[in-house]
Amino acid sequence: MTDAHKYSIRPSDPAAHLFEVRLTVAKPDEAGQVFEMPAWIPGSYMIRDYARHVVAIRAEADGVGLDVRKLDNSRWRIEPADRPVTLVLEVYAHDDSVRGAHLDTTHAYFNGPCVFPAVVGQEDVECQLEIGSSELSEARNWRVATSMNRAGAEPYGFGTYVAGDYAELIDHPVEIGSLSIGEFQAGGIPHVIAIRGNTKADMARLCHDLQTLCSYHMQMLGAPKDLDRYVFLLHAPGNGYGGLEHRWSSSLVSNRDSLPIRGDEGISPEYRTFLGLVSHEYFHLWNVKRMKPDAFTPYDLSQESHTELLWVFEGVTSYYDDLALVRSGLIPASEYLELLGQTITRVIRGHGRRRQSVAESSFDAWTKFYKQDANAGNAIVSYYTKGSLIALALDLKLRAETDGRVSLDDVMRACWDKWGETGEGMPERGLEEISADISGLDLSDFFEAAVRGTGELALEHLLHDHGVEYCVRRSKGRKDKGGDDAEASKLPSVWLGATLSLRGGKAVFVSLTNGGPAEVAGISPGDELVALDGVRANVSGSDTRIRRYRIGDKSELTVFRGDELLTLKLKWAEAPADTCYLLMSEEKDTRSLRRDNWLGL
Numbered sequence: 001m002t003d004a005h006k007y008s009i010r011p012s013d014p015a016a017h018l019f020e021v022r023l024t025v026a027k028p029d030e031a032g033q034v035f036e037m038p039a040w041i042p043g044s045y046m047i048r049d050y051a052r053h054v055v056a057i058r059a060e061a062d063g064v065g066l067d068v069r070k071l072d073n074s075r076w077r078i079e080p081a082d083r084p085v086t087l088v089l090e091v092y093a094h095d096d097s098v099r100g101a102h103l104d105t106t107h108a109y110f111n112g113p114c115v116f117p118a119v120v121g122q123e124d125v126e127c128q129l130e131i132g133s134s135e136l137s138e139a140r141n142w143r144v145a146t147s148m149n150r151a152g153a154e155p156y157g158f159g160t161y162v163a164g165d166y167a168e169l170i171d172h173p174v175e176i177g178s179l180s181i182g183e184f185q186a187g188g189i190p191h192v193i194a195i196r197g198n199t200k201a202d203m204a205r206l207c208h209d210l211q212t213l214c215s216y217h218m219q220m221l222g223a224p225k226d227l228d229r230y231v232f233l234l235h236a237p238g239n240g241y242g243g244l245e246h247r248w249s250s251s252l253v254s255n256r257d258s259l260p261i262r263g264d265e266g267i268s269p270e271y272r273t274f275l276g277l278v279s280h281e282y283f284h285l286w287n288v289k290r291m292k293p294d295a296f297t298p299y300d301l302s303q304e305s306h307t308e309l310l311w312v313f314e315g316v317t318s319y320y321d322d323l324a325l326v327r328s329g330l331i332p333a334s335e336y337l338e339l340l341g342q343t344i345t346r347v348i349r350g351h352g353r354r355r356q357s358v359a360e361s362s363f364d365a366w367t368k369f370y371k372q373d374a375n376a377g378n379a380i381v382s383y384y385t386k387g388s389l390i391a392l393a394l395d396l397k398l399r400a401e402t403d404g405r406v407s408l409d410d411v412m413r414a415c416w417d418k419w420g421e422t423g424e425g426m427p428e429r430g431l432e433e434i435s436a437d438i439s440g441l442d443l444s445d446f447f448e449a450a451v452r453g454t455g456e457l458a459l460e461h462l463l464h465d466h467g468v469e470y471c472v473r474r475s476k477g478r479k480d481k482g483g484d485d486a487e488a489s490k491l492p493s494v495w496l497g498a499t500l501s502l503r504g505g506k507a508v509f510v511s512l513t514n515g516g517p518a519e520v521a522g523i524s525p526g527d528e529l530v531a532l533d534g535v536r537a538n539v540s541g542s543d544t545r546i547r548r549y550r551i552g553d554k555s556e557l558t559v560f561r562g563d564e565l566l567t568l569k570l571k572w573a574e575a576p577a578d579t580c581y582l583l584m585s586e587e588k589d590t591r592s593l594r595r596d597n598w599l600g601l
């Protein structure tokens with residue numbers, strides 16, 4: 001057996017955001033060991049070239065320096081050596097996102113792909129990690145939170161940790177700082193939530209609600225055999241939102257104010273959003289971290305990996321994230337339907353759904369979904385939101401057409417049995433074939449249209465069969481996310497077909513809908529709106545101004561394009577009914593019975 005690779009990391013210069021990383025390889029390749037940094041991090045489908053943050057690199061053996069040669073963007077080869085070699089890197093860490101590494105005088109956080117090179121050809125060898133502390137006086141109370149197994153370190157302590165191989169080493173993000181820590185059990189497995197940030201969160205309440213949520217997910221798909229602990233790393237700044245999934249943990253960012261404090265009762269909309277985020281990342285521990293597309297088995301982190309299946313791994317996960325909130329009793333059915341109405345609204349407002357299928361959106365995630373420009377709304381569809389509606393449609397269709405015998409839960413359980421822990425990846429049509437197999441239904445037309453087509457999903461009928469009425473109305477204005485009914489008198493009859501945003505104190509057109517009045521008038525993304533019909537325009541008052549116009553009215557728009565003033569003629573057109581809300585039917589009948597089964601009421 002080969003000796004473990006010995007990695008170490010310490011915050012060598014927090015004020016300059018520099019980590020020192022050392023890596024000792026006992027038996028380097030005699031032809032000259034090659035080291036490689038990942039180009040991307042699993043779960044975030046964009047080439048990030050993490051090697052670009054390596055500020056300095058050197059190698060030594062027995063205290064004697066070895067030559068290091070850069071081979072390409074991400075790889076180095078060191079001079080041949082017949083004894084243990086040590087690579088020493090200085091890594092700049094100032095990306096405070098769930099995909100990055102961040103170090104300053106208040107804390108340290110890192111994802112393995114940002115800081116640890118792989119030993120090429122020896123990726124299967126066990127990796128030890130020594131996490132070193134900082135000499136800063138502020139760091140006296142710092143603790144370490146990670147799902148990596150301890151190998152000598154005290155709980156939440158600095159010291160030695162261990163991972164079975166390189167892939168595991170880089171799948172345990174690490175947070176170091178003054179942390180608020182809560183512990184709870186779900187499915188008999190210890191769970192931890194560690195919060196960074198100046199928060200007064202009610203930890204007992206958080207642990208209680210997370211336990212409810214995690215226990216629900218645990219009973220649906222069952223605990224994976226290798227899941228013996230789970231850690232939520234939460235950064236709670238004044239403003240922010242995001243998450244990234246891992247096998248034994250997840251990194252989350254959520255507004256400080258979204259968390260409940262002592263004495264808070266009920267679930268605020270912001271806390272509901274936070275719980276939805278937790279639910280999403282947690283569901284990923286099955287769906288994408290263990291059960292994966294064939295294209296990710298194993299991950300090739302040196303280049304893009306294409307699959308048409310992100311709608312399954314992100315869309316189905318997005319479907320279950322909010323659904324678990326109602327099924328576990330954390331929110332009432334009416335609130336779930338409000339969230340679902342908002343998701344439908346996001347999808348039907350995007351005209352790109354008529355141009356791109358979710359299969360294409362998945363495949364092109366690297367260059368389109370992750371690199372959105374002003375035209376994204378017209379050109380692409382989200383495999384998250386539309387993917388979650390396909391999951392909804394499939395679930396309701398299976399339930400209705402098998403008289404409740406088969407649901408999407410059964411499909412996911414069958415997929416999990418086949419690809420969850422077998423080491424095999426899900427083939428591109430895997431979920432489609434299993435759905436047909438276990439239901440006995442011919443679903444080929446459904447999947448062809450929903451997954452590879454760009455038509456509508458016919459949710460009205462499916463929801464109606466489950467005692468839910470699908471309604472649409474016009475948007476009230478900029479802040480209207482949908483999901484609720486609105487007074488007819490508050491709805492404008494016309495629209496601009498454009499999104500205005502406040503940038504540097506100016507009202508700027510950030511995106512335009514193909515064929516909408518603003519585009520037809522000749523407005524371009526980036527134009528600054530100066531005046532509407534001779535009166536100075538601003539973003540906050542724009543909804544009220546627009547409400548005064550009627551279909552067919554004409555206006556004069558004055559805009560700056562760059563530094564040149566333009567006057568454009570705009571003809572107001574009818575606002576589309578692009579905002580969805582859902583109503584529960586009052587009657588008690590077979591439909592409402594189906595609804596209660598679906599929502600777990």
Ligand SMILES: [Zn+2]
Nearest residue numbers: 280284314317
């Ligand atoms: Zn996700």
